Amino acid sequence: MLLSINGLGKGYDSGGARVEVLRGVDLALDPGETVALTGESGSGKSTLLHLCAGLDRADTGRIEVAGRDLAGADDATLAALRRQAVGLVFQQFNLIPSLDVGANLAFHARLSGRDDPAAIAALADRLGLGGLMRRYPEQLSGGQQQRVAIGRTLAARPALILADEPTGNLDEATGDAVLDLMLELVAEAGAGLLMVTHSPRLAARLSRRVHLSGGRLA
């Protein structure tokens, strides 16, 4: 099992009141499986993703990533997990603005010690970024930036990819193209993918779809 979530609970204090965002979420994801996570705005999709990445801590329940329990893990352990086993794709791309495309693509791979220049060059070509390697993020379109963000994650060859509305900032055609590419590359890498999306159309293209509502998965 690549990702195992059992009885996950998470709440926030908001305006003096406690808001329970997740109430006993259970989810399992196997290697090679792609899962779409849908739900209303504010339903806790991003929170669930952050908890899976070890960016935040659960109030209750248990999360295991690649066999490692995240509860009680210290900052260094969680950081190591993100470096080695988890890849994150953000809606806002979150590229390093001061590094060019080539350096951004290789960045996560270098952090995880899996830098392979030849593989990254090939990946860049497949992502259509071969001619843009010396450019900086601000010189790219939104679609190009998201392809760099996806490439950065895939270049590190993580077992689990967590994507938070990766096409949310792109127009429909560009978004479709980016998703096609991502799914293709994820399938080749044999990685698991948990992707947050608002779009039923995009969700339908993944192997499984789960819907978050009222803090629980349906």
Added chain:
Amino acid sequence: MRRTALAALLSHWRRHPLQLASLLLGLALATALWSGVQAINAEARASYDRAAEVLGQDQLESLVPRDGQRVPDRVFVDLRRAGWQVTPLIEGRWARAGRAVQVYGIDPFTMPAGALPEAVGESGDISGFFTPPGRGFAAPETVAELEGAEGLPPLIAAEGIMPGILIADIGIAQTLLRAEGQISRLLLAPDQPLGRAPLETVAPGLDRLAPQETADVAQLTGSFHLNLTAFGFLSFAVGLFIVHAAIGLAFEQRRAMFRTLRALGLPLRTLVGLLAAEVMLLALVAGIVGVALGYGIAAALLPDVAATLRGLYGATLSGSLSLRPEWWLGGLAIALIGAGVAAAQSLWRLWRMPLLASAQPRAWARASARGFAALGALAGLLAGVAVIAGVYGQGVVGGFVLLGALLLAAALALPGALALALGAAERLARGVLAQWFWADTRQQLPGLSLALMALMLALSANIGVGTMVASFRLTFTEWLDQRLPSELYVTARTEEEATRLRDWLTPRSDALLPIWRVEGPVFGQSAEIYGVADHRTYSDNWPMLLGEADVWARLARAEGAIVNEQLWRRAGLRIGDPVPLPGGAIRPLVGVYSDYGNPRGQVIIGIADLVAQFPDLDRRRYAIRTDPAAVPELRRALVQEFGLPEDSMIDQGAVKDLSLRIFERTFAVTAALNVLTMGVAGFAMFTSLLTLAAMRLPQLAPVWALGLTRTALARLEVLRAMLLAALTMALAIPVGLILAWVLLAVVNVAAFGWRLPMFVFPADWLWLGALALAAGGLAAAWPAWRLARIEPATLVKVFADER
């Protein structure tokens, strides 16, 4: 992992070279001013040590005349015959045609081993040393300075001798100093034979003194060096504002990067460690540049400092600078410490920042009113410290604590005060553009507050020090007019010539006033004791700070003494207190007079009283009262009649010129540091405006879109900077005046022993205000120019980026 992350962090600077330049330059300038001052201080300390080592005076005991006068050669002979292992020494200042040197005359045959300068011993021609014309040994730079000077023996350059000193055979030196047959003191060999006759029997007029310590001159000049250090520290603090602003901005701009790095698996501890390493790396680079710049500053200022120390304290300082490890290592250390202090807040914020915190830059540029209130509270606390230091603080250090706390309190209170003023203006504004302008200016305040604080520090220091110097200059000039009423001053070459001179001058002048003095301990301090004639020159021109109505008459009747302000303060005297004179006589204190620029204590008694107490005193110097128009003719007649050399006579104008020149050089260093501090503050404002310019686009784009041209926006940016500079200047004036008062009434008294009246010079403020406006305008000019020429597409992109 670390290398990849560090490369990513450093890549920020590659993409923001201007920010990097402002950080490096800010830190380099701060380090330069600090280490420059430290270099001067280190050089001075080394010079004092070397001065004390001259002829082994730091090692050997000496026998000195109790009355401060020289003793005849026969005292030396008597002592040697009585078994004392002593060597004679004469010292004095030789000056001619504007060139001067401190002359030491020694006897090479009786000098204890180790005390004889190596160069003299190694010269191999000892007979040439004492056979006329003899030889003079001096430092190479002194030999160069004295080249061609008439009347000196052939000079030999020798390393290891303090600059400004000439060592010659005692006989040669006695001739040079016109003191034939006289010696200043005797140095004692470390080992003395047993059974020698007691000192009181052989030479009852001599006292035995412990080896000379550097403490005297070091203590005397300590306050001057503390003054320099305080200025260096002020400049450093102003520079740190730039560094703090640049580091803070760089951290805020990289918040998104930090979040991404952590999301990609970089542990927080590693991230903070890498950032700290990055700051230290930058600090090291800036520190090296700063130390090099500091060397340049010190080398440029050292001649003025040397002149100041010579003029004020009689301390000799080498005019050249050595690369001393203690100050360049200190310079690097201060750069690292400064950068660490400047970065500490940002690193702490990062340490506490939740991983999922907003990646938008905010804290640095958008501090809240709560932030201003916190700064205001800190300012209040520091103001309290200033008050406590003012009431309970003592000495120069207490004065500088008061100054430091006051300046920092004013700087920290500035953003809040400006916010209040801008808020009031906003409420009073009627037009929509004016309202937006005031509101927008207030919004910019947090981002500019550090630069404005730096400007405030520089302006108030400028006003404070400027007021102090100008007050000093005014008082000093008036005082010189009072103290130098005589038209001509003349020094005879011998006592016999002095007698003839007196007879010749008496019928040819309105009055002939002796300037006779001795030196000796008064209240445990070395002091000068002068005698004054009973003449209205003194009663008409010499005002008393404290004193009885018939001061001069009482001096004439040998019924009292007056002392200078320095001695009065140091000894804590009151009118009527007994003043013990060297030799045992006691006179009641009848008056206190100001004596600016003199570090030593001074006592004045009646001339007849002085002669009665010290019958062997030097009587060669006179002041001549005459018609000023007759002075040139009188000088010519004195040359014709007596063959007096020109440098034996000095007229009133020349004395005043010389005094004022010394005065101006004294404050040349302060003025230079003042200008440099202003420059650093202007640079702080420039870099802040420049780095803020990019962050301003989201605020300016909507106004542009609503119909204001880019040129109009650019003009408003310049106006805003000038307005903030003007407001800062307005607030700096009262702070500067308080600063001036503290300098005059607290620091000066503690440092030099005299208090000066304070005068205000509003015209100087207008000039400084114009400078501040120009600094603000110039600092905003380039960012505004860039704004005026910005592509509309760049502004449109602001809307495209909004989500």
